[in-house]
Amino acid sequence: MKDDKLFTAYIKSAEHHFSGWDFSYITDTGRMQSELLPWSYGSMAATLVQNCDAFLDMGTGGGEFLSKLRPFPEVAWATEAYPPNVPIAAKRLEPLGVKVAQVEDDTTLPFDDNQFDVIINRHESYSPKEVRRIIKDGSIFLTQQVGGTDCIQINEALGVPANDEFAHWNLHFAAEELLQNGFKITYSNESYPAQRFYDIGALIYYLKAIPWQLEDFSVEKSLEKLYEIHTQIQSNGYFDVRQDRFVIKAEAI
Template identity: 55%
Template structure:
C-alpha cells in the first residue's frame, strides 16, 4: 500500500470539502440584515475593499459647508455621510427615497437639527424655489430641472455618481445584461444635461477604481444590498457562476471588478 499516495488523496479530498463548505456558508450571507446605507458588515472586516478615488467627496462637501447657510442632502440613506460632515449649516434638510431608511435617518439626524423628508419623485421635491445655497448628492438620482429650481442663484450642486458601467464584470460573469434604465449614464451625459439646464460646471472628474471581493459571502451580500445591479438576485439562480468566482477567490485570494465613479461641482447662473 502506498501510504504517501493515500495521504495525498485524503488531503485533496479534505481541501475540496472545506472549499465547498466555505462556498455554501458564503451563499447563506445573502440573508444577513442590511439597513440604512451601511456596508460595514463586509467593509469593516476588509472582506470588500474599494480602490482610492483621486478626490474626496467628503472633503469637497466639507469645504462647501463652511460657506453655506441653507443646505439639502439628497438621498441621505440612513444619514451616515451627512452626520459625519458636522457642524452642519443652520438650516439643513435631507431627503430619502427608500422608506425603511427614513426612521434610521431621523434617529441619526434629528438630534443635529436636520429635517428628513421622504421623496418618491425626483421631479417633485417638497421645497420652495431658491430654498438652498448648496445641494449635496452622493450616489442618488436627481432631476436637474428640479435641482435648479430649489437652488438660489449662485447656489452650488455637488454630486458624486455611479456610472452605468460600474462593476459590469459581475453582470458579465452572471450572464445578466447591465440595467437598461441607466444605459449611458456617464460623466459626459451628466455634464451636458446640467449645462443645458443652465448650470456652469466648475469641476468634473471621473475614475475607475478597482473593487475587490475576498470571499463569496461578501459578493452575495453586496448583490443583495444593491438590487439594481442584478435585479431580483437569487443565489440559487447563479450557483454555477458563483462557484466559478468562488474558486477564483480561493486560488487568487480575491476577485476584482472595476467601479465607475464621477464627481461634478456646478453652479446655478
C-alpha cells in the same frame, strides 16, 4: 459544490442584516475593498456644508455619511426615497438639526424656489431642472454619481445582461444636462477604480444590497456561477470588478 463547507459558510454569512446604507459588515472587516478615487467627495462636501446658510443632502440613505459632516447650518435638510431608510435617517439626523423628507419623484421636491445655497448628492438620482429651481443663484450643486458601466464584470461573470436603463449615464451626459438647465461646471472628474471581493459571501451581501445591479438576483438561481467565482477567489485570492464613478461641482447661474 454541496460538499464545499467553506462555500456554504460564506453563503450563510451573507444573510447578515443590512440597513440604511452601511456596508461596514464587509468593508470594516476587509472582505470588500475599493481602490482610491482621485478626488474626495467628503472633503468637498464638508467644506460646502460647514460654510453655508442652508443646505440639502439628496438621497441621504440612513444618514450615515451626512452625520459626519458636522457642524450644520441652521437650515439643514435631507431627502430619502427608500421608505425603510427614512426612519433610520430621521433617528440619526434630526437630533443633529437636520430635517428629513421622504420623496417619491425627483421632479417634485417639497422645497421652495431658491431655498438652498448648497445641495449635495452622493449616488442619488436627480432632476437638473428641479435642482435648479430650489437652489439660489450663484450657489453650488455637488454630486458624485455611479456611471452606467459600474461593476459590469459582475454581470458578465454571472451571465446576466447589464441594465440598459443606465447605459447612457456618464460624466458627459450629466454635465450636458446641467449646462442646459442653468448651471456652469466648475469641476468634474471620472474614474474607474477597482473593487475587490475577498470571499463570495461578501459579493452576495453586496448584491443583495444593490438590487439594480442584477435584476431578480437570488443565490439559488445563480448558484453555479457563484461557485465558479468562489473557486476563482480560492485560486487567485480575490475577485476584481471595476467601479464607474464621476463627480461634478456646478454653480447655478
